[in-house]
Amino acid sequence: MPRVRLVDVAQRAGVSMKTVSNVVHNHPHVAPELRARVQAVIDDLGYRPNLTARRLATGRTGMIALAMPEIDHPYFAELSRRIAEEATRRGYRVLIEQTLSQDDAEHAVLRDREEGLVDGVIFQPVRMGTLEIARLDHDTPLVLLGESASPVTTDHVMIDNVAAARDAVRHLLALGRTRVAFAAVVADDITGSTNRRLVGYQEALVEADAPLTPDLVFSSPDFSPEGGAASVRRAIDTGVAFDALLCRDDKFALGALKALADAGLRVPEDVAVIGWDDTQLASYTSPTLTSVSPDKTALAEVALELLLERIGGHQGPGRHRIVPHTIAVRQSAPYR
Amino acid sequence: MPRVRLVDVAQRAGVSMKTVSNVVHNHPHVAPELRARVQAVIDDLGYRPNLTARRLATGRTGMIALAMPEIDHPYFAELSRRIAEEATRRGYRVLIEQTLSQDDAEHAVLRDREEGLVDGVIFQPVRMGTLEIARLDHDTPLVLLGESASPVTTDHVMIDNVAAARDAVRHLLALGRTRVAFAAVVADDITGSTNRRLVGYQEALVEADAPLTPDLVFSSPDFSPEGGAASVRRAIDTGVAFDALLCRDDKFALGALKALADAGLRVPEDVAVIGWDDTQLASYTSPTLTSVSPDKTALAEVALELLLERIGGHQGPGRHRIVPHTIAVRQSAPYR
């Protein structure tokens, strides 16, 4: 059964296609009785606008792409949800893309983008750095998230990771802890995020004249919780003394909590622990997890704001926005 | 700067638009030297096909919609990832939609679908039941997931929740546990999933002639881990005797583990616990969580398979597919 088109409605109602289009879009300056008659025909025929045709005519898709490393990573899943909800509020749909932190896939996000797929892209690169992104010749409106790249030519939204790491370490020191460890660095994969968090970690220890030694920076083979657990186990086994732990992210924190429990170390009594990302699971670990909390709603809102301005035609240098963070204080590193 | 179109390439190369289209699509029967000449012009001008125009011409979008209750729910996030990966393998892109388990939003997934947005939909309803979905007059290719609806007119993929619940309870009984509780029913919201899992829970207890009393079915105000924790706390406080726990999902299991730990009850020594969904966090709870494990890869593959057949024109009654499940055995309810 052929699809009902605008021209079909127009013919049945005895008006032009443009008039039907005006009614569909609630255009002013349509005589009330004509509007009613056209609407009755629309309802009667069950006419629904064809979005593909509309997009061709307007040059707009009404969609944005959201390219994340892993869509089921708790932090990315939560951030994606907020972006999707904000996009929906602003009348956009979200096409999800997963890069699995792979070079090729990240390059493809921008380089191989076809025309007429989306109006703009929100992209959290892991591999691609500032120069790589700056060098890509693309004209798709783009906003970056994360910490791996910050070209002056592209809009970018993030929290101040250095400051957030400093705040987290200060919180641990304020609890009277003196030997703060970092879990963990992935030896062959020191990403932008890891770097900035390490900077803040070191700044806070230096500022407090607290111990800062290489053995306090744990090493993991990968980014899994199990890797985090293994890094903490190894530190314990080799006799590293630490009474506090800043984890690179909540997954590492999960692993750390497990390794500490297995070793009979109580959290926070023996070791105070802070994670990062403040994902949902931070509230339900045992003990509940204190975590660096990026304002995900603000990340989403600002990213959408900047992207829609670019889609709307805004030109000019990249805008870099810092959104707030807090420390979500729970049992694993409580208030004093 | 205006966009490079097919017609621009054709004019520069001195051929018809169709010839350029043939080259772009690697159509056979193009003279090699002509193909090379056209390709050189394509590269030189930086031509990229316009997908919106292509879609209008072909009537296909190359996209499917994936409508889930919550995109950051661990189980839905993992399932979404598998579906997205399988779709990508089959040359489709995924548009993510979130219904938040709301009636209106679920109805909108099908009823308000505009033409030319996607070629088909994979939908996990929570509210809409079999008759509601059967009554919706829609012609968008559709595959359902989950347990809330199974109309004979629509393709549907799921695990056998009754059998899986039975298997889980049997596992607990095989450990020598005698009083198996269920955590939890959400009093005002007994979904299709909850029902089927309760059926299997009861069948296994009746089959083993084990205690089956209303006080063994705990009640939660909502689906949060905290609700799950509260339901277990209340049971303990009111003196309900139980030595095993089947949780409705991993979130409830998270809450249960916490409540048991808070009450000084050891898992699995004092209470053996099984969750459901086998999400990533099941491996990192303390103790690690035994969990009913739907074969998410199979769910994704079968759903995509059925959907693409519908998109390809397949007619006929709804096909209902059961995919396998296992019990992912970990510390919280180990092998005997």
Add this chain to the structure above:
DNA sequence: CCACGGGTTTACAGCGCTGTACATTGAGGA
């Protein structure tokens, strides 16, 4: 030598809607 079939390329209409420019009409004010 002719006919047929396959390789190769082109012409053109259509997919379905929107933006723009233009035509018409009526009301109000000078």
Add this chain to the structure above:
DNA sequence: TCCTCAATGTACAGCGCTGTAAACCCGTGG
């Protein structure tokens, strides 16, 4: 009575690509 402006509706080209049918040419077989 005339002019101006706003309301209202329409005509039409274009957005950019694809499918289909047709034209042309060449090779092979009868």
